[in-house]
Amino acid sequence: MLCKVTASCLPLVLIIFALLKMTLKYDIIVVGAGHAGCEAAAAAANMGSKVLLITMDMTKIAQMSCNPAMGGIAKGQIVREIDALGGYSGIVSDRSSIQFKMLNRSKGPAMWSPRSQNDRALFTHEWRKMLEKTPNVDFWQDMVKEIIVENRKVIGLFTGMGMKITANAVILTNGTFLNGIIHIGEKQFGGGRAGEQASKGITEQLVSMGFLSGRMKTGTPPRVDGRSLDYSKMEIQPGDENPNKFSFLDNTSPLSNGKTQIACYLSYTNAAVHDILKTGFDKSPMYSGRIQGVGPRYCPSIEDKVTRFAERERHQIFVEPDGWDTAEIYVNGFSTSLPEDVQMKALQKIPGFEKCKMFRPGYAIEYDFFPPTQLHLTLETKHIQNLYFAGQINGTTGYEEAACQGLMAGINAHLKINKQEPLVLQRSEAYIGVLIDDLVTKGTEEPYRMFTSRAEYRILLRQDNADVRLTPKAYDIGLASKDRFERVNEKNTQTTKVIKFFRDESISPEEFNKFLNTIDSSPLSQKVKMFGVLLRPGVSINDFVQYSSAVKALTETFYSDSLDQAEILMKYEGYISKEFDMAEKIQRLETIKISDDFDYRRLTSLSSEAREKLSLVRPETIGQASRISGVNPSDISILIVYLGR
Secondary structure, three states: OOOOOOOOHHHHHHEEEHHHOEEEEEEEEEEEOOOHHHHHHHHHHOOOOEEEEEOHHHHHOOOOOOEEEEEOOOOOOOOOHHHHHOHHHHHHHHEEEEEEEEEOOOOOOOHEEEEEEHHHHHHHHHHHHHHHHHOOOEEEEEOOEEEEEOOOOEEEEEEEEOEEEEEEEEEOOOOOEOOOEEEEEOOOEOOEOOOEOOEOHHHHHHHHHOOOOEEEEEOOOOEHHHHHHHHHOEEEEOOOOOOOOOOOOOOOOOOOOOOOOOOOOEEEEOOHHHHHHHHOHHOOOOHOOOOOOEEEEEEEEOOHHHOOOOOOOOEEEEEEEOOOOOOOEEEEOOOOOOOOHHHHHHHHOOOOOOOOOOOEEEEEEEEEEEOOOHHHOOOOOOEEOOOOOOOOOEEEEOOOHHHHHHHHHHHHHHHHOOOOOOOOOOOOOOOOHHHHHHHHHHHOOEEEOOOOOHHEEEEEHHHHHHHHHHHHHHOOOOOOOOHHHHHHHHHHHHHHHHHHHHOOOEEEEEHHHHHHHHOOOOOOOOOHHHHHHHOOOOOOOOHHHHOOOHHHHOOOOOHHHHHHHHHHHHOOHHHHHHHHHHHHHHHHHHHHEEOOOHHHOOOOOHHHHHHHHHHHOOOOHHHHHHHHOOOOOHHHHHHHHHHHO
């Protein structure tokens, strides 16, 4: 029944009517304010574009929908790369961190990976605060129903309230919201996240335009009341004694609020837990066939672990606090979509969880994605000009993977509409380059997660040198600030000075033998070059700083990361040089361009599989073509000859 329009509500009606009739104009519209959308909006705006960020809920900007943590194996390198390029994820992570760890310190520096545990609410607060302080970013709370396309080029969109908003480019970062369905046992309902509605209409429109779509699945564990847990039965997992941070800038610091790090804890499942879980398998949407989407291989649900790894007597459960001022606990390792009662009974058989109380159950969510082989390396779609995809819409999983795609989409959308050359990072330049090349060249049939093993040049793509690799590129395109660029230059200068000093100067037995005795290393019999002594196992630059007054005098005003980088460059000089030479040789193939309209079908000397795969992916370079599954070295040789190289 329609209500009668009274004189008192007439002004409001007129305002709403005016809004619906109004057409707004922006350079770039970003749809979705998750990690991808926030980085996309910030990057494009900081480069000078007028940006509108549309989200269905302004209180959920950059929401940590799953675990309250950033970084980890390979992911930490990505966060540092985002920061080096001028993105915000590293800064926000530092400002909201409750614990920091450098993972894999027992291995070589190529494997060192920073990770922070974060305050979930503070993370969202800091992201929103940074975006609101960014010039050129406007916000609109609404759902997007339809994009507007003319002559295979996006020119704007319509919102759920009927607003028409035009733009020169649109970036879709819809996360898990496209036709999202949440599953808990035999229950299922529409939603992009617990308590939030799904987005309808965009998938259907894109499919009608020729895009291929698929379904993927992810899940999240139950959240429990930390006051109901017995931590004495668990293993404590403290942060690093001297915590580091993500951002290369000097305006953030580890645990900047001055508080002591909050510990995480480790417990384990057991046979009793597994037996209870199995009682719910008949009601599991995974095993009943109600879930059609493919789930993440490297982050399986607890029921999947019990089934696939039946020989294992126990599985790790990481107990992760949600923040400084909350009792909420994220039960990492217990992702599940089993009925709530089964979840609760199984949890209470885990040591330390006997009296646990649940805040909310775990669930699985199924959503639409678009195979990323339909994208250019800039993340612009091949079907529609100036339309970009970033994040889980491309089949990835993880905050960091989404954030770096958003950053690159924002950069390239700005460059495209301003008729500038795109920024495409090579596999030898960044984990971000590896990720995007993998997606666009190889595609993915399951949620894609980054690992160090996916990168061929790990020793070049270390977390300590992300700024050296990428900040100059970001400065050249107008994204990285002058202060950031000058800091990198100073770091390089300091690093060079340290290396030269260690090559030229010697250290005496009187200075250093006392330390060498503490690590059972052979004592010096005479003065020797510092460089050679540094190469010994167990010796670091910090030891020289402590025992050599000359080194201390040289480095007392230097950045700590300058010293870290100098040490790595000296200790791993041979490995780095060898990998750099290999990357340069492969890079030559990346310079051989292939026209977008090249007709592979006319090259009958190519294998039939190569012609099919090359026509589908449409690689931009010979290097990219060489990485397509089904394209053999002989096919590449034929292409090179045909292209006249």
